[in-house]
Amino acid sequence: MRIVLVGPPGAGxxxxxxxxxxxxSIPHISTGDLFRANISQGTELGKKAKAYMDAGDLVPDEVTIGMAxxxxxAPDAxxxxxxxxxxxxxxQARALDAYLAAHGIKLDGVLDLEVPEDEVVKRIAGRRVCRNDSAHVFHVEYKQPKAPGVCDECGGELYQRSxxxxxxxxxxxxVYHRETEPIIDYYKQQNLVVTISALGPVADVTKRAMDALQDRRED
Structure with a gap:
């Protein structure tokens, strides 16, 4: 399947x-991974992206599109x-459509993860990260450490990232509402969007997503 995943920050x-x-059994292609790979490998696109990022500027659409x-x-895609x-x-959505059309392929679906704005704020603002290892992440409500402000894994100090x-x-x-949310309407015009609730346990959300995508596959 060929899928685009959308949703606000904190949607999971x-x-x-x-x-x-x-x-x-398909590759997960994230913008963050594309940037990191191109910069670490020193590609021409990576060099361009790094120059903009080092200057504190947004990377132009053309550079991101080129990386994508x-x-x-790549063969695995x-x-x-x-x-x-x-x-x-x-x-970027129009550029992707042009690329797919040139290769004689189409998207199978656009999966929209829906989360109320107050829940997004609660999820992100409540995160606490270990100063020793940023992979150790806790939450003031959903994943509390055994001792307040102390990482269960290594005893490091937990803090809120700026x-x-x-x-x-x-x-x-x-920024999401202004720049990214409009692509949902864009893809709705192509009858590609399936919206699911991203609330609840991770496994429940995954099942909803798989069921929704299965329906797309059967259409």
């Missing part, structure tokens, strides 16, 4: 993408893929 896209890609198209040209974080706006502060989270949501 990364988590669901990993499970879905494994269940569907290069990745989609020939039988399908799951795109996470791309396309980020309508310009990007997780409520005002920063709401700003990220504003």
């Amino acid at each position: 896209k990364g988590t669901q993408a990993a499970y879905l890609a494994k269940n569907l 198209e290069d990745r989609l040209d 020939a039988g399908g893929f799951l795109l996470d974080g791309f396309p980020r706006n309508e310009f 990007d997780d502060a409520e005002d920063k989270v709401r700003n990220r949501l504003d």
